[in-house]
Amino acid sequence: MPTPQRPRPRPGELTFAAPRGASLPPRHLADLTPAERGEAVAELGEKPFRARQLSRHYFARLTDDPAAFTDIPAATRGQLADRLLPRLMTVVRHASCDEGATRKTLWRLHDGTLVESVLMRYPDRVTMCVSSQAGCGMNCPFCATGQAGLDRNLSAAEIVHQIVDGARALRDGELPGGPARLSNVVFMGMGEPLANYTRVVGAIRRLTDAAPDGLGLSQRGVTVSTVGLVPAMRRLAAEGLACRLAVSLHAPDDELRDTLVPVNTRWPVREVLDAAWAYADASGRRISIEYALIRDVNDQAWRADRLGRLVRGRGAHVNLIPLNPTPGSKWTASRPEDERAFVAALQAHGVPVTVRDTRGQEIDGACGQLAASAR
Numbered sequence: 372m373p374t375p376q377r378p379r380p381r382p383g384e385l386t387f388a389a390p391r392g393a394s395l396p397p398r399h400l401a402d403l404t405p406a407e408r409g410e411a412v413a414e415l416g417e418k419p420f421r422a423r424q425l426s427r428h429y430f431a432r433l434t435d436d437p438a439a440f441t442d443i444p445a446a447t448r449g450q451l452a453d454r455l456l457p458r459l460m461t462v463v464r465h466a467s468c469d470e471g472a473t474r475k476t477l478w479r480l481h482d483g484t485l486v487e488s489v490l491m492r493y494p495d496r497v498t499m500c501v502s503s504q505a506g507c508g509m510n511c512p513f514c515a516t517g518q519a520g521l522d523r524n525l526s527a528a529e530i531v532h533q534i535v536d537g538a539r540a541l542r543d544g545e546l547p548g549g550p551a552r553l554s555n556v557v558f559m560g561m562g563e564p565l566a567n568y569t570r571v572v573g574a575i576r577r578l579t580d581a582a583p584d585g586l587g588l589s590q591r592g593v594t595v596s597t598v599g600l601v602p603a604m605r606r607l608a609a610e611g612l613a614c615r616l617a618v619s620l621h622a623p624d625d626e627l628r629d630t631l632v633p634v635n636t637r638w639p640v641r642e643v644l645d646a647a648w649a650y651a652d653a654s655g656r657r658i659s660i661e662y663a664l665i666r667d668v669n670d671q672a673w674r675a676d677r678l679g680r681l682v683r684g685r686g687a688h689v690n691l692i693p694l695n696p697t698p699g700s701k702w703t704a705s706r707p708e709d710e711r712a713f714v715a716a717l718q719a720h721g722v723p724v725t726v727r728d729t730r731g732q733e734i735d736g737a738c739g740q741l742a743a744s745a746r
């Protein structure tokens with residue numbers, strides 16, 4: 372079958388739909404609320420408490436292998452697993468660097484779609500960077516994922532499973548340093564999480580509900596990163612979550628941001644920041660402002676000063692990301708002296724600032740480098 376041409380989104384045009392005809396996977400336990408799981412089990416003619424048993428296997432014991440379901444009669448295990456724990460994705464390969472402390476996984480989904488996730492082990496925490504969409508429709512010109520367009524949204528369970536598998540790998544000691552627990556999840560892999568709103572919020576609930584309903588991660592350990600989809604930011608503020616919100620600003624002025632983050636033509640800097648401050652008020656969490664430093668594009672001291680004026684006094688934190696080069700891009704990371712001046716100009720406004728490490732660069736697993744292909 373010929374591959375249909377993917378339509379290129381025009382600047383400012385939102386691509387919420389799946390343009391490629393790829394399909395969502397079959398229903399999975401992790402798509403459902405605990406109440407819906409009970410109903411799904413009852414529909415299969417089973418006792419509702421089986422839903423809790425399945426949830427315990429998946430979210431607490433981190434297994435979907437029916438052979439391990441010894442508390443469920445052997446005759447019904449297979450049917451329950453088929454209908455509620457279908458295999459959603461398989462590992463194509465892993466790539467590691469930083470002596471194994473960073474591991475990227477390439478996944479193939481049920482319809483052949485490819486996505487990536489990255490596990491990063493630090494001395495005091497382990498962070499999983501997950502994909503919320505296959506590809507991305509936001510079209511930011513410096514980001515590898517944006518160059519290929521959007522394949523489709525991921526289901527809640529496809530998002531959750533990346534994390535369940537990472538938690539299992541850590542528990543089983545697959546990363547050097549011995550068994551560990553997952554502490555943080557960042558929606559900074561492929562895709563724009565707020566363009567797949569319902570499934571992303573569902574996934575966050577599965578991740579943060581107490582076991583066995585969910586994985587029992589702390590909401591405070593979850594970060595949602597967005598280009599600035601203002602209505603969705605405001606909706607997220609009303610969810611009552613204590614997750615961190617990261618806003619990919621990359622320029623303090625609309626003229627430049629229109630080109631770096633094309634959706635800015637729809638929701639400009641002022642509106643994005645207002646929605647961010649409203650989220651901070653509602654959630655009690657500090658906003659993280661993401662800013663990829665691109666040499667001679669957005670790294671001038673005057674832009675740092677302007678950024679400082681925009682965010683000072685709001686309790687926000689600026690995270691500078693040295694640009695990770697993507698194939699074919701004319702752009703590169705800032706000179707060290709420009710980066711230092713940028714940091715100093717923000718600090719002069721009393722704005723807390725950090726420069727992000729570029730973990731995973733050599734395995735194309737750093738920010739903006741995820742572009743799944745089976746090459």
Ligand code: SAH
Binds near residue numbers: 509558596
């Ligand atoms: N769509 C979401 C999450 C994806 S990426 C968002 O845009 O926020 C997470 C962060 O990596 C974003 O701040 C994104 O702008 C940044 N990023 C993308 N490409 C990059 C690159 N080549 N170098 C450095 N950071 C990049």
